[in-house]
Amino acid sequence: MATAAVGPETRVDYLNVDYGIKSWLLTTDHKRIALLYLVSITLFFFVGGAAAALMRLNLIEPNGALVEPATYNKLFSTHGIIMVFFFMIPSIPAVLGNFLVPMMIGARDLAFPRLNLLSWYIFMAGGALCMYAVIGGGVDTGWTFYTPLSTTYLNTNVMSAALGVFVAGFSSILTGLNFVVTIHKMRAPGMTWFRMPLFLWAIYATSIIQILGTPVLAITLALVGLERLFHVGIFDPAVGGDPILFQHLFWFYSHPAVYIMILPSLGVISELVTCFAKKRIFGYSFVAFSSVAIAAISFLVWGHHMFVSGQSIYAGIIFSGLSFAVAIPSAIKVFNWTATLYKGSISYQAPMLYALGFIGLFTMGGLTGLFLATLAVDTHVHDTYFVVGHFHYIMVGGAVMGYLGGIHFWWPKITGRLYPDGWARLAAAIIFIGFNLTFFPQYMLGYLGMPRRYAIYPPEFQVLNVMSSAGASILGVGYLIPLVYMIWSIRYGPVAGPNPWGAKGLEWQTPSPPPTENFPETPVVTEEAYAYGAKEVAVG
Amino acid sequence: MLGHIVPKKTYFLIFGALLALTALTTSMAYVNLGQWNTIVALTIACCKATLVVLFFMHLRWSTRLMRVVLLSALLWLAILISLTTTDFFSRDWTPIPESWETSRLPSPPAQGELRTSRQ
Amino acid sequence: MADSHAGAALAHQFEDLEQQHEAASLGMWIFLATEVMFFGGLFAGYTIYRNLYMPGFDAGSHLLNVTIGAINTAVLICSSLTMALGVRAAQLGKRKTLLTFLICTLALGLAFILIKLTLEWRHDYLEGFAPGLNFTFAGPHAKSVELFFCFYFLMTGVHALHMVVGVGVLSVLLALAWKGHFGPQRYNAVETAGLYWHFVDIVWIFLFPLLYLIGGRY
Numbered sequence: 068m069a070t071a072a073v074g075p076e077t078r079v080d081y082l083n084v085d086y087g088i089k090s091w092l093l094t095t096d097h098k099r100i101a102l103l104y105l106v107s108i109t110l111f112f113f114v115g116g117a118a119a120a121l122m123r124l125n126l127i128e129p130n131g132a133l134v135e136p137a138t139y140n141k142l143f144s145t146h147g148i149i150m151v152f153f154f155m156i157p158s159i160p161a162v163l164g165n166f167l168v169p170m171m172i173g174a175r176d177l178a179f180p181r182l183n184l185l186s187w188y189i190f191m192a193g194g195a196l197c198m199y200a201v202i203g204g205g206v207d208t209g210w211t212f213y214t215p216l217s218t219t220y221l222n223t224n225v226m227s228a229a230l231g232v233f234v235a236g237f238s239s240i241l242t243g244l245n246f247v248v249t250i251h252k253m254r255a256p257g258m259t260w261f262r263m264p265l266f267l268w269a270i271y272a273t274s275i276i277q278i279l280g281t282p283v284l285a286i287t288l289a290l291v292g293l294e295r296l297f298h299v300g301i302f303d304p305a306v307g308g309d310p311i312l313f314q315h316l317f318w319f320y321s322h323p324a325v326y327i328m329i330l331p332s333l334g335v336i337s338e339l340v341t342c343f344a345k346k347r348i349f350g351y352s353f354v355a356f357s358s359v360a361i362a363a364i365s366f367l368v369w370g371h372h373m374f375v376s377g378q379s380i381y382a383g384i385i386f387s388g389l390s391f392a393v394a395i396p397s398a399i400k401v402f403n404w405t406a407t408l409y410k411g412s413i414s415y416q417a418p419m420l421y422a423l424g425f426i427g428l429f430t431m432g433g434l435t436g437l438f439l440a441t442l443a444v445d446t447h448v449h450d451t452y453f454v455v456g457h458f459h460y461i462m463v464g465g466a467v468m469g470y471l472g473g474i475h476f477w478w479p480k481i482t483g484r485l486y487p488d489g490w491a492r493l494a495a496a497i498i499f500i501g502f503n504l505t506f507f508p509q510y511m512l513g514y515l516g517m518p519r520r521y522a523i524y525p526p527e528f529q530v531l532n533v534m535s536s537a538g539a540s541i542l543g544v545g546y547l548i549p550l551v552y553m554i555w556s557i558r559y560g561p562v563a564g565p566n567p568w569g570a571k572g573l574e575w576q577t578p579s580p581p582p583t584e585n586f587p588e589t590p591v592v593t594e595e596a597y598a599y600g601a602k603e604v605a606v607g
Numbered sequence: 608m609l610g611h612i613v614p615k616k617t618y619f620l621i622f623g624a625l626l627a628l629t630a631l632t633t634s635m636a637y638v639n640l641g642q643w644n645t646i647v648a649l650t651i652a653c654c655k656a657t658l659v660v661l662f663f664m665h666l667r668w669s670t671r672l673m674r675v676v677l678l679s680a681l682l683w684l685a686i687l688i689s690l691t692t693t694d695f696f697s698r699d700w701t702p703i704p705e706s707w708e709t710s711r712l713p714s715p716p717a718q719g720e721l722r723t724s725r726q
Numbered sequence: 727m728a729d730s731h732a733g734a735a736l737a738h739q740f741e742d743l744e745q746q747h748e749a750a751s752l753g754m755w756i757f758l759a760t761e762v763m764f765f766g767g768l769f770a771g772y773t774i775y776r777n778l779y780m781p782g783f784d785a786g787s788h789l790l791n792v793t794i795g796a797i798n799t800a801v802l803i804c805s806s807l808t809m810a811l812g813v814r815a816a817q818l819g820k821r822k823t824l825l826t827f828l829i830c831t832l833a834l835g836l837a838f839i840l841i842k843l844t845l846e847w848r849h850d851y852l853e854g855f856a857p858g859l860n861f862t863f864a865g866p867h868a869k870s871v872e873l874f875f876c877f878y879f880l881m882t883g884v885h886a887l888h889m890v891v892g893v894g895v896l897s898v899l900l901a902l903a904w905k906g907h908f909g910p911q912r913y914n915a916v917e918t919a920g921l922y923w924h925f926v927d928i929v930w931i932f933l934f935p936l937l938y939l940i941g942g943r944y
Contacts, residue, residue: 174739176738244753278756279759282761283766285764286766300869301880311694312774380697609743609910629799636943638944649940656928659927659931660928676755
């Protein structure tokens with residue numbers, strides 16, 4: 068099936084080099100695999116979003132407008148599991164990372180292309196298992212699978228959900244492994260570590276976390292499954308087991324996991340801010356090292372999820388202090404982006420709107436994280452909507468907006484088409500407004516004492532809940548709009564040249580869409596990253 | 608030639624050392640050293656592991672990057688074990704008020720009592 | 727002839743064979759790092775519980791057979807030797823030698839699994855030391871002994887699973903080596919499989935003292 072009359076001439080690119088379902092399902096081209104992931108995670112996003120919609124609809128009424136509490140438990144568990152493991156964790160690494168890592172370093176593909184394809188199949192297998200769990204009766208442990216509820220007391224689809232997450236974890240591990248080897252061993256001549264785009268530093272740091280953290284989640288979920296299957300008492304107090312051990316093992320991965328979710332977005336923002344301010348990044352090495360610092364320190368703070376669990380107070384003090392420390396590298400990034408924007412030549416296309424929104428919302432989310440890291444405050448707001456507000460500001464106001472900004476930014480490179488920027492800016496504004504209306508009231512609800520994961524609530528909380536649900540509907544509309552115009556643009560959008568934004572970076576030196584081997588010949592790198600008119604003094 | 612070719616003699620020497628250390632650690636378990644039994648056993652295990660890593664796995668002739676990978680993994684394992692341990696071993700440092708003693712709480716349901724079907 | 731052979735061995739994404747070789751080794755080392763963390767979760771749990779319930783864990787440990795454990799350790803060490811010699815043979819392009827050592831490693835791996843299954847696990851099950859299936863130990867510290875055996879079966883079980891995967895990989899290598907697939911320019915698969923095999927050996931090197939010995943046998 069030929070493309071429309073208006074389109075690239077007979078130039079062969081990675082999209083038209085071969086047709087047919089086999090050429091997609093058996094591809095080893097990192098760019099095609101990125102698109103496989105793009106379609107999959109978009110589907111999962113809307114499944115998780117549907118669960119959220121039902122939750123917010125239910126919370127319009129204090130006594131639950133829509134579902135029984137038992138069903139509500141299944142809804143928030145579905146929302147959490149699908150969104151965390153099947154949307155957020157893969158999103159930027161598996162879509163933008165897969166597409167861009169080889170291109171940004173000037174390579175023809177990743178180090179292990181077949182392993183890359185296997186990662187996608189493993190991801191889909193895990194997704195199928197979780198969808199079975201969801202459709203076949205639901206799982207209601209929450210995405211955190213706490214024991215002894217998950218091991219001893221529940222009779223829902225815990226096994227299949229845990230197995231699905233276990234399997235999907237290996238996809239994450241193998242993707243991270245692929246990226247680390249590629250970045251170490253396959254950079255083009257002249258592409259030193261400190262000439263790499265900061266997106267690659269972020270992906271590298273993310274991959275370290277994926278490699279070192281995910282296996283612990285795997286073994287922990289395996290233990291939960293085995294305890295359910297054989298009634299052995301690893302986390303069962305009756306035999307001397309300790310449920311808190313589960314929490315330690317679970318959060319050892321799951322805290323760094325939230326950095327898997329945010330770090331790549333932080334990398335995208337560095338790309339967007341420099342391109343749309345037409346300015347070199349302020350403090351390149353600070354931003355680069357802060358990514359690695361976040362990855363390292365993220366492994367030292369997991370106990371802040373367990374302050375009121377029965378964990379020792381002294382361990383709590385250690386974890387609290389370290390949690391303050393992990394905020395510092397994130398703040399360094401925000402300062403550097405701000406300094407980059409200062410006296411830049413700023414344009415407000417959609418990717419930049421997402422980036423600016425990110426900086427504000429991520430900062431708010433991050434600051435509320437400090438509240439939660441404080442032992443005394445957390446005693447009151449733990450397991451309330453304050454926590455829910457905090458992580459949604461980071462994950463949705465931060466990571467998802469970074470993801471959307473990145474998708475818009477690199478869309479011309481991926482598809483060879485331009486999306487309509489007017490609609491894109493409108494969608495970005497709707498998302499921003501809807502987001503804040505949804506989640507700012509949740510800070511207030513949490514502070515006032517409304518617990519999370521509850522299907523019903525005292526009537527005095529209704530106004531804030533209704534505001535939040537109204538915001539959620541606006542947010543939903545905002546997410547649907549890009550779906551429409553992006554798909555539209557694939558066929559009807561104006562043809563994009565190699566570099567519609569005038570950006571720096573190797574990926575912009577090759578046609579849009581790129582040929583399968585990315586570059587006709589291996590590029591040689593001679594200039595620094597972000598070499599936009601270098602008139603200002605850069606630190607580092 | 609890709610990679611380093613190790614002489615067969617080296618392999619056999621290391622093999623001998625590994626068997627000897629295994630015999631040593633087994634026999635030491637039968638000697639009463641009190642607290643030191645654990646330390647001796649684990650030290651010998653570390654020695655054996657080091658020999659396998661350096662010679663059989665060629666780390667002695669590998670790039671620095673691969674050593675960093677291994678050391679990072681060991682460091683991260685140490686972080687997992689040590690920080691988790693700080694919790695379990697400092698719990699007793701905070702006294703529990705008498706009113707919280709578990710004997711005053713209602714007894715929890717028996718294992719399996721709430722379970723209706725298994726998954 | 728060397729060039730065409732090199733051409734066939736070089737994957738399209740790499741510039742030269744050396745880059746490919748280093749990438750393969752680095753990739754396997756990173757995978758082993760993930761395995762360290764995978765087993766590490768079990769080791770962490772074992773460490774915590776052993777220190778909480780030392781008398782029970784020592785009692786459980788005494789119910790294991792040190793001789794069989796030591797023999798199994800020796801079996802695995804032998805298999806590491808033959809694996810290392812096999813990699814060396816591949817590096818030197820010696821097909822018959824490679825085949826011999828792959829078969830030896832395979833046989834020793836199977837021996838380990840067989841000894842474990844028949845002489846240890848089956849025995850433990852019949853004696854009533856298998857939590858969840860047949861646990862009838864009624865001596866002092868019974869609950870802690872049960873917890874010990876949970877970890878014993880988990881840790882040796884996950885280890886044995888890795889052995890089985892290793893045996894599978896070796897079988898594939900055996901088939902490829904039979905067809906003359908490997909040579910001095912093309913032995914990455916053997917070397918990376920070797921790294922994996924040695925790692926599984928190292929896990930056992932730690933499991934043996936941790937499970938069988940540190941309670942002391944005096």
